[in-house]
Amino acid sequence: MINRVRYQLTEADIPQTWYNLAADLPDMAPPINPRTGQPITREDMKRTMPDALIEQELSKEREFEIPEPVRQVYAQWRPTPMFRARRLEQALGTPARIYYKYEGDAPTGSFKPNSAIAQAYYNKEAGKTLLVADTGAGQWGSAVAFAAKLFDMSAKVYQVKVSYQQNPHRRALMETFGATCVPSPSTETEAGRAILAENPDHPGSLGVAKSEALQTVFDNPEAAYTRGSASNHVCAHQTVIGQEAIRQMELAEDYPDIVIGCSGGGSNLAGLSFPFLGAKLRGGRDLRIVAVEPVACPTLTRGRIAYDYADSGGLTPLYRMHTLGHTFVPPPVHAGGLRAHGIAPLVSRAVEEGHIEAVAVTQTSCFEAGVQFLHAEGILPAPESTHAVRVAIDEAIRCREEGESRAILFGLTGHGYFNLSAYERYFAGTLPDDALSDDVLDHGLASIPELALV
Ligand SMILES: *Cc1c(COP(=O)(O)O)cnc(C)c1O
DSSP: OOOOOOOOOOGGGOOOEOOGGGGGGSSOOOOOTTTSBBOHHHHHHHTSSOOHHHHHHHOOOOOEOOOHHHHHHHTTTSSOOOOOOOHHHHHTSSSSSSEEEEEEEEEEBTTTTTHHHHHHHHHHHTOEEEEEHHHHHHHHHHHHHHHHHHHOOEEEEEEHHOOOOOHHHHHHHHHTOOEEEESSSSSHHHHHHHHHHTTTTTOOOHHHHHHHHHHHHOOTTTTEEOOOSHHHHHHTTHHHHHHHHHHHHHHHOOOSEEEEEEOSSSHHHHHHHHHHHHHHTTTTTEEEEEEEEEEEEEHHHOEEEEEEEEEEEEESSEEEEESSTTTOOOOOOOOGGGGGBOHHHHHHHHHHHHHHEEEEOHHHHHHHHHHHHHHHHHOOOOOHHHHHHHHHHHHHHHHHHHHOOOEEEEEEOBTTTTHHHHHHHHHHOOOOOOOHHHHHHHHHTTOOOOOOOO
């Protein structure tokens, strides 16, 4: 009987520090305050962020110490397992060695609590009582609802309306944790009302939900805005994934030739790949890193590198990143967590420098890969995660065709047990069309602000 192999670490192996890729890249372009045209200051950032996170956001230090209370919460589910997918290898008849780092056993079912716990901790220390979040599929909202409960805080979540409707059980989970969940665009904020006035049937987007969440925080000094992805500090928090994976690859007496992650705002890809990339940049082994995005939201493969807002309403600073334009609204694919118009500046820079490749895949081909993975490994991947599964399988097939045995490591970012209706639609052949028209793309790109600085 061929079974998957599990590489198990102990609690003592939970990393002591988060890794900051900025230490090993050339200087990053600073975020710009759109009102002054100057780099944002700590004072600007204080409106929505506690000092400790501001320091991490701006830092070029290589490592940030993980506070002991955060490590203690991590110990509820970390270290997460890494598996070798022997059955999948056999099913594919590939000489490739396929490994996956599985984050779906975390509370709320994905990697997102890695940062939600840290942000809740620092905001609690800073005296805040309410955590505000924007969420797509509901994974970030669930993680914040969980983190708020642990640190005895309240949570309010703006959820992209199309996901709120597609996925009622995610909302129920957030509410069961005690959070308030509002479909976005909503009539609760100025940003939401403005969007609804223009288009009452607006399906929502991460950019709109972010505007609503930010506005709520600007209006309430007790409230803190939480970031589910993209920010430098969020990418750093997620590096516990890759640091553990490095140890687990040692246990496997192997090293990845290819690391693959799905790519929305970029944080799970950063979390898994940055520790490997950092090692490479400091003289270690070379490897390929592949970002996988949906064709419906091709930020890295069809976006531009420019300064743009992170939200649709223009309330955030301007970040230099790959962007589809801050008003871009992708087709309503099921991988809600990958429907982001922009990407982490650190991931964007690593792509620009040639350290990370990007590829876009169709929704149907991803669900097909998800089902194949389920049949071999017994875990139902989240729709977002199926993007990494798709490319891991493609690379394994390429190994078979080329007669090469490579080590492939991918991030299985979460389970899909709240997404069975999406799998049902896949089997029924009624998944929504994910093709992106040139019109929608051009319309989004046209919203990138003109900035002489770029
Ligand atoms: C949020 C989410 C993603 C995508 O977010 P990134 O910031 O790009 O990592 C991927 N998978 C799952 C399960 C998620 O919840």
